Amino acid sequence: MSAKGDMFYAWTTSSDIKGECGGAVTSFLQHALANKMVDAVLAVRRGADLYDAKLELITDPAEIPKAAGSLHCGTLLSAKMVKKYMNGANDLKIAVPVKGCDAMAFYELAKRTQINLDNVILIGLNCGGTVSPITARDMIADKYEVDPDSVFKEEIDKGQFIIDYNDADGKHQHKGIAIDKLEEGPEGYGRRMNCQRCKCKIPRQADLACGNWGVFGEKSGKATFVEVCSEKGAALLDSAVKAHAVEVCAPEPKGLEIRGKVETAMLKLGEKNRTRQFAGLGEGRERLQKMMKLTSRCIGCRACIENCPICYCVECSTAKPHLIDQNRVPPDFMFHLIRFAHIADSCINCGQCQELCPMDIPNALFMHAQQVELEKMFGHKPGYTMELPVLAFAEEANERARLHATGSDMIYENVFGEEK
Amino acid sequence: MQLKYVATTCPFCGTGCGLNLIISDGGVVGVAPYHRSPIGTGKLCMRGLHAAKAVGKYRIEAPTVGGLPTDWKKALTEALKLKNYSGEDLAVYTSSRLTNEANYCIMRFAKEILKAGTIGTLISGRVARGNVRINDLKKADVALVFDDCMKRFPLTGNKLFYMQQNGGKILYCGEESYTAIQADAKCIEDADGKLVISDEFKNILKEAKNPVVIYSTTGKYAELAEETAKSCNAKTAVLYDTNNGRGAAEIGFIPSLDTLKATEKVPKAMLIFAETPMFMDDIYEELGEKLSKVELLVVVASNASSLTDIANVVLPVTSFAESEGSYTNWEGRVQKVSAALTAPEGQKSPCEIIAELSGKAISYKDTAAIFADIKANIPAFKDVSYEQVQKADGAFIEVI
Incomplete structure (x- = not known):
C-alpha cells in the first residue's frame, strides 16, 4: 500500500500505450475510467497538427491511448472549462491530467465552490513551460531554420527546446537550442512569459505528480517518476498496481537527487525571470504609468475575465454602469483597478488573461507582479492549499443579500456577522 | 456527457480568426480559443467570444408561402415563379457571410438559370483588394x-x-x-x-x-x-466588415445596398439569401418599406427577421456551423468552416436549396466538388489547393 509522500518508478503493462516515458499517466487515466473510479477523462488531444492541442471529454477507455501525452504548444487551462461547461464536476466524476497552473486553477475554483474536487482526480504532470503554437512555428522557422510542418516531435529537456524533423532529403534530424538563448532575444520567442516566471514545476497539489525527471539507470526513458501526493492518489496507484495496469519499483537514489536538482534549477530560473520581468515594469509612479498606458489598448471585450480561473462572479463589478461607463472604449482605468483589487491576491500566473487578450495587454505580468507583493504582505500563497483568501470567504449570492440587508455598500462592514 | 472542440473560422468580421466551438451533447455551448489560428493565435474579440450565439434561437422550422407553413415541394414551386421575371425586373442578393461554396452555387443559379439583372450582396461599400498579409x-x-x-x-x-x-x-x-x-x-x-x-x-x-x-x-x-x-x-x-466579403466579391457579387437604398425603381421579383448567422442588428429593417413593394419576394433564411415577415416565400436554411465550406478573409486567405452541428430537421443547406431550385442542374456530390468548380471558373481561386484550405494555415487566393 502506498501513502502520501511515496515515490516510485512506474510503467504501463499495456502494449497499446506508447508513452514516451513509461506511459504510466495514460495507464492511470485508462485504469480510473475502466474501473469506474471516474465517469470520464478530460484529456488533451492533438488537433490540426503537432502545434494544436484541444480538450476532449473521453468516456471510452479504449480512446485514452489516443490522447496526447504532452504537447508543449498546449497552453490550455482546463479548470475553467470544468467550471463553465461541466457544472464544476458536481455531478460527474472526472480524471484530468494537469500542469502546475491547471492544478492551481482547480484549487482556486474549488475554494470558491465552483468545482467539486471530491469528484476530480488530478494527475499532475511536471511542466517546464509551454510555447504558444504560432510563436513555436515562427521560432522554428527563424531560429532553427526548419520548416515547422516537417517537425514531428518537440520536447523541452535539459534546458533546451528540442525538435525532431525530417530534412529535405527525408532524413531524421534532431536540433536543440538553449531556452534562455531563445528567450533572451527581442522577438519574444521561447516559453510564454508567464511560464518563464512559473515556480510550480512539479504539481504536488495534484493526487499524483508524474514526469520523467529523476528516472535514472536502467529504467531511464522506460518509466515515469510518480510521487504520491494524496490518499486519492495512493488509492489510484494501488488499484492500478493490483490490476497489473502498471508495474512499479523504487526509484534510484541517484534519480531522486537528479529530480531535486532539476526542480531547484527550474525554480531558480523562474525567480530570475520574475526579477527581470518585474524590473522591466519599473517601480512606483513609473510602474503605474506603464500600466495605464498599456491598458489603454483595452477594448472591453472581457476575454481576460472570461478566461480567468479566479473570476466566477455572476454579476461582475466591471459590468456595472455606475462603476464603469459601458460604452466607452477604451474603458476607464477603473476597469483594470477593479480586476486588480478583486483577484490579484489569488492570481496563479496561468497567463490566460495575457495570452488571450486581443489587444496584447500584458495583463498577467501586471497581475502577477501584484500577487507576489500581496503574498509578501499577507502571506497568502494561492493555488497550493485550500486556504481561503479574504475575498473568497463569501458565496456571492449570500454576500449580496448580506450587503443588501445592511443597507450599506461597505463590503468590510460586519464581515463576520457579529451582533450589532 | 460529451464535450469536444471543433475548430472553425469566426463568422463575424473579415479578419478571419480561428476559434473552437465547444460541442456538448449535440449543441454549441461555448467558444474556446484556437491557439493554432495563424491570425488570432487563440485571441478573440467580443464578437468571436460569443460566436456560440451566432447559431440563433429563433429558427424557422418549415418553409412558408404567404406567411403560412407548407412543405418543401409547394414552397419550391412557388419560389420558382421567379422564372417568370427576368432582366431588370429580377434581382438576386446573397449574404457575404455565406461560404465561398454556397455563394458560388448561388451565383451560378442567378446567372445561368434566372439570368437576373442584378446580382449582388446587401452590404455597402466598394470592392477593393489589398496587397499585404x-x-x-x-x-x-x-x-x-x-x-x-x-x-x-x-x-x-x-x-x-x-x-x-x-x-x-x-x-x-x-x-x-x-x-x-x-x-x-x-x-x-x-x-x-x-x-x-x-x-x-x-x-x-x-x-x-x-x-x-x-x-x-x-x-x-x-x-x-x-x-x-x-x-x-x-x-x-x-x-471587410463581413467574414466572407472578400470571397463574395471575388465570386462576382457587387455590394448593392447603397444602390438599392437610392433607387426608385425596385425590381419586381427578388431572391434574397439572408444574413446567417444571427446578428444583433436586423439589417433589413430599413429596407422594409421598399421590399414590401416587391411582387415576389423569396427569402432563404435560418432565423426569423423583419425580412422573413414580409416575404412571399421563405425557405429555411442551415445556420452558421451547420454546413461546411470556406471563407476568404480580407487578406485573401481561404480558411475552413466546419460543420460542427447537425441542422434541425427540415432545413437544407444553401447548396441543397440551389440544387432543388435548379432541378439538379447545379448540384455537386460534396464541398470538394464545388471547390474544384470554383477553382476552374473563378480566376482568383485558380491556384488554391483544397487540401491546403483544410489545414490550419489555410491557403491564399493569389500570390502577392
Missing part, C-alpha cells in the same frame, strides 16, 4: 490607419502594436476614436466633417521603406485612403 503588418515601419479600424477589427489592429514595438509608427486619419488614442500622430476631421491629410503624413509615407495604408471597404474615407496609398506608393490592407 495580416502578419506582415507587424513588419511595416509606418501604418496610416483610416476610420476606427483598430477597434472595428481588433485582431487586425493588434498587429500594429507589434509594429509599434518594433519601432514602427501608427498614423491616424478620421474622427476621434480608439485608434486615434493608440496612434503616434493623428489628423482629426474638423467640426464640419472635413478631413485633410497633412503633407507631413504624406512625406512620412513617401520616405518610409515599408509603408502601409489600412482602411475598410465601408469606411467613410475609403476613396481617400486608396488615393493616398497610390500617391505615396504604400501597400494597402483593405478590410
Whole structure:
C-alpha cells in the first residue's frame, strides 16, 4: 500500500500505450475510467497538427491511448472549462491530467465552490513551460531554420527546446537550442512569459505528480517518476498496481537527487525571470504609468475575465454602469483597478488573461507582479492549499443579500456577522 | 456527457480568426480559443467570444408561402415563379457571410438559370483588394490607419502594436476614436466633417521603406485612403466588415445596398439569401418599406427577421456551423468552416436549396466538388489547393 509522500518508478503493462516515458499517466487515466473510479477523462488531444492541442471529454477507455501525452504548444487551462461547461464536476466524476497552473486553477475554483474536487482526480504532470503554437512555428522557422510542418516531435529537456524533423532529403534530424538563448532575444520567442516566471514545476497539489525527471539507470526513458501526493492518489496507484495496469519499483537514489536538482534549477530560473520581468515594469509612479498606458489598448471585450480561473462572479463589478461607463472604449482605468483589487491576491500566473487578450495587454505580468507583493504582505500563497483568501470567504449570492440587508455598500462592514 | 472542440473560422468580421466551438451533447455551448489560428493565435474579440450565439434561437422550422407553413415541394414551386421575371425586373442578393461554396452555387443559379439583372450582396461599400498579409503588418515601419479600424477589427489592429514595438509608427486619419488614442500622430476631421491629410503624413509615407495604408471597404474615407496609398506608393490592407466579403466579391457579387437604398425603381421579383448567422442588428429593417413593394419576394433564411415577415416565400436554411465550406478573409486567405452541428430537421443547406431550385442542374456530390468548380471558373481561386484550405494555415487566393 502506498501513502502520501511515496515515490516510485512506474510503467504501463499495456502494449497499446506508447508513452514516451513509461506511459504510466495514460495507464492511470485508462485504469480510473475502466474501473469506474471516474465517469470520464478530460484529456488533451492533438488537433490540426503537432502545434494544436484541444480538450476532449473521453468516456471510452479504449480512446485514452489516443490522447496526447504532452504537447508543449498546449497552453490550455482546463479548470475553467470544468467550471463553465461541466457544472464544476458536481455531478460527474472526472480524471484530468494537469500542469502546475491547471492544478492551481482547480484549487482556486474549488475554494470558491465552483468545482467539486471530491469528484476530480488530478494527475499532475511536471511542466517546464509551454510555447504558444504560432510563436513555436515562427521560432522554428527563424531560429532553427526548419520548416515547422516537417517537425514531428518537440520536447523541452535539459534546458533546451528540442525538435525532431525530417530534412529535405527525408532524413531524421534532431536540433536543440538553449531556452534562455531563445528567450533572451527581442522577438519574444521561447516559453510564454508567464511560464518563464512559473515556480510550480512539479504539481504536488495534484493526487499524483508524474514526469520523467529523476528516472535514472536502467529504467531511464522506460518509466515515469510518480510521487504520491494524496490518499486519492495512493488509492489510484494501488488499484492500478493490483490490476497489473502498471508495474512499479523504487526509484534510484541517484534519480531522486537528479529530480531535486532539476526542480531547484527550474525554480531558480523562474525567480530570475520574475526579477527581470518585474524590473522591466519599473517601480512606483513609473510602474503605474506603464500600466495605464498599456491598458489603454483595452477594448472591453472581457476575454481576460472570461478566461480567468479566479473570476466566477455572476454579476461582475466591471459590468456595472455606475462603476464603469459601458460604452466607452477604451474603458476607464477603473476597469483594470477593479480586476486588480478583486483577484490579484489569488492570481496563479496561468497567463490566460495575457495570452488571450486581443489587444496584447500584458495583463498577467501586471497581475502577477501584484500577487507576489500581496503574498509578501499577507502571506497568502494561492493555488497550493485550500486556504481561503479574504475575498473568497463569501458565496456571492449570500454576500449580496448580506450587503443588501445592511443597507450599506461597505463590503468590510460586519464581515463576520457579529451582533450589532 | 460529451464535450469536444471543433475548430472553425469566426463568422463575424473579415479578419478571419480561428476559434473552437465547444460541442456538448449535440449543441454549441461555448467558444474556446484556437491557439493554432495563424491570425488570432487563440485571441478573440467580443464578437468571436460569443460566436456560440451566432447559431440563433429563433429558427424557422418549415418553409412558408404567404406567411403560412407548407412543405418543401409547394414552397419550391412557388419560389420558382421567379422564372417568370427576368432582366431588370429580377434581382438576386446573397449574404457575404455565406461560404465561398454556397455563394458560388448561388451565383451560378442567378446567372445561368434566372439570368437576373442584378446580382449582388446587401452590404455597402466598394470592392477593393489589398496587397499585404495580416502578419506582415507587424513588419511595416509606418501604418496610416483610416476610420476606427483598430477597434472595428481588433485582431487586425493588434498587429500594429507589434509594429509599434518594433519601432514602427501608427498614423491616424478620421474622427476621434480608439485608434486615434493608440496612434503616434493623428489628423482629426474638423467640426464640419472635413478631413485633410497633412503633407507631413504624406512625406512620412513617401520616405518610409515599408509603408502601409489600412482602411475598410465601408469606411467613410475609403476613396481617400486608396488615393493616398497610390500617391505615396504604400501597400494597402483593405478590410471587410463581413467574414466572407472578400470571397463574395471575388465570386462576382457587387455590394448593392447603397444602390438599392437610392433607387426608385425596385425590381419586381427578388431572391434574397439572408444574413446567417444571427446578428444583433436586423439589417433589413430599413429596407422594409421598399421590399414590401416587391411582387415576389423569396427569402432563404435560418432565423426569423423583419425580412422573413414580409416575404412571399421563405425557405429555411442551415445556420452558421451547420454546413461546411470556406471563407476568404480580407487578406485573401481561404480558411475552413466546419460543420460542427447537425441542422434541425427540415432545413437544407444553401447548396441543397440551389440544387432543388435548379432541378439538379447545379448540384455537386460534396464541398470538394464545388471547390474544384470554383477553382476552374473563378480566376482568383485558380491556384488554391483544397487540401491546403483544410489545414490550419489555410491557403491564399493569389500570390502577392
